Amino acid sequence: MGLYSTVMEAVAAYTGLSPAAFFTILAMMVVMYKIVCGMFVDPENHGASASKAVDLAASFRPPAEPVQLGNVTEEQLRSYDGSDPTKPLLMAIKGQIYDVSPGRMFYGPGGPYAMFAGRDASRALALMSFDPKDLTGNMEGLNESELEVLQDWEYKFMEKYVKVGQLAPIPNQIYNAEPKVKSSQPVMAVGDQHDQ
Numbered sequence: 015m016g017l018y019s020t021v022m023e024a025v026a027a028y029t030g031l032s033p034a035a036f037f038t039i040l041a042m043m044v045v046m047y048k049i050v051c052g053m054f055v056d057p058e059n060h061g062a063s064a065s066k067a068v069d070l071a072a073s074f075r076p077p078a079e080p081v082q083l084g085n086v087t088e089e090q091l092r093s094y095d096g097s098d099p100t101k102p103l104l105m106a107i108k109g110q111i112y113d114v115s116p117g118r119m120f121y122g123p124g125g126p127y128a129m130f131a132g133r134d135a136s137r138a139l140a141l142m143s144f145d146p147k148d149l150t151g152n153m154e155g156l157n158e159s160e161l162e163v164l165q166d167w168e169y170k171f172m173e174k175y176v177k178v179g180q181l182a183p184i185p186n187q188i189y190n191a192e193p194k195v196k197s198s199q200p201v202m203a204v205g206d207q208h209d210q
């Protein structure tokens with residue numbers, strides 16, 4: 015406890031910022047660093063750049079899998095986490111699966127949001143959390159504002175990425191809890207079809 019308050023006081027004394035502001039800025043810098051680093055070749059691996067180019071070529075090859083997957087289990091979804099460069103990168107929100115391959119920089123191996131690939135990340139997105147225990151589609155207990163945050167993410171994904179399937183519903187798992195909708199945008203429930 016003594017160490018904790020000494021660190022907090024030192025942060026305030028040296029930076030002139032509140033500890034909350036300091037750690038928020040620090041977290042933002044780490045994410046930006048990871049994004050920027052992901053754009054460049056590691057000098058250590060410079061010699062391996064030729065094989066890396068081959069890997070990159072492989073990753074841009076059209077996916078061998080069918081584009082529309084229909085109903086998929088969580089276990090099947092895991093295999094679309096970027097570890098196999100011949101497969102598209104998939105991610106689910108509220109049980110709806112999107113092809114996020116165009117966002118490889120975010121979700122591909124080494125990307126800042128790689129942990130979301132191959133998963134339903136609804137809970138993590140609603141809570142803006144990177145905690146592995148929140149990497150689940152279970153939305154039980156989320157409050158109204160958290161569900162609204164998630165709804166905004168869903169609209170972003172619907173707009174930016176192609177929907178390729180849905181997770182086979184798990185008994186007793188809440189996928190389609192909805193906040194009270196203020197906008198005129200339609201609300202999708204699991205299994206609803208919408209235009210790509």
Ligand code: HEM
Binds near residue numbers: 042143
């Ligand atoms: C700590 C502060 C954070 C910073 C500085 C940050 C920064 C960014 C930036 C610069 C982008 C790219 C935006 C774009 O070009 O469209 C982005 C995208 C994204 N962020 Fe963050 N982020 C932060 C925290 C988080 C958190 C906590 C989450 C969720 C747990 C999150 C989830 C995402 C997702 C999913 C995308 C990608 C959206 C897409 O596919 O276009 N971010 N973030």
